[in-house]
Amino acid sequence: MESVWDYPRPPALEPVARPIRIVFAGRVVAETSAAFRVLETSHPPVYYLPRAAFTGCDLEPAPGRSVCEWKGEARYWTIRAGGLVAERAAWGYPDPTPPFAAIRDHLAVYAGAMDRCFVGxxxxxxxxxxxxGGWITGDLVGPFKGGPGSMGW
Incomplete structure (x- = not known):
């Protein structure tokens, strides 16, 4: 078991050993064995896939930006597949800070906006x-930031 309370702050970046698959509109829209995950105290891991892994969908720039104190400025993407649209369902860091340079040209996806996301x-x-945008797997122990009353953690 892996406790999210053992994850560091500032966050750590590590390669993912298991394949990652994302299903939207009933089809596989992204699949890779070359993902990274960001591990931050109290958060389930956020998985970043190479943009080239998104072969089963169209990606369109979406409005808005946000700033992470660790990774830099994020930009958002809309995912289109099979006649369905998931607005601002993905994000990435086109010019990440040096500790996160490996996730340049990678995208993370909100699992709740997809049909299913898989780790292995x-x-x-x-x-x-x-x-x-963390993904919770059965080998994780929380509690996880994001639910009611956890914004101040």
């Missing part, structure tokens, strides 16, 4: 709250 063969649960 396991379907993930989205991080609670809708603001953060």
């Amino acid at each position: 063969d396991e379907a993930v649960t989205p991080q609670p709250g809708g603001f953060y």
Whole structure:
């Protein structure tokens, strides 16, 4: 078991050993064995896939930006597939800070906006709250930031 309370702050970046798969509109829209995950205290991991892994969908720039004190400025993407649209369902850091340079040209996806997201063969649960984009797997122990009353953690 892995406790999110053992994750560091500032966050750590590590390669992912298991394949990652994202399903939207009933089709695989992204798949890779070359993902990274960001591990931050109290958060389930956020998975970043190479942009080239998104072969089963169209990606369109979406309005808005946000800033992470650790990774830099994020830009958002809309995912279109099979006639369905997931607005601002993905984000990435086009010019990340040096410790996160490996996730340049990578995108993370809100699991709750997709049909299913998988780490290996396991379907993930989205991080609670809708603001953060972590993916919860069965080997994680919380509590997880994002739910009611956790914004001040």
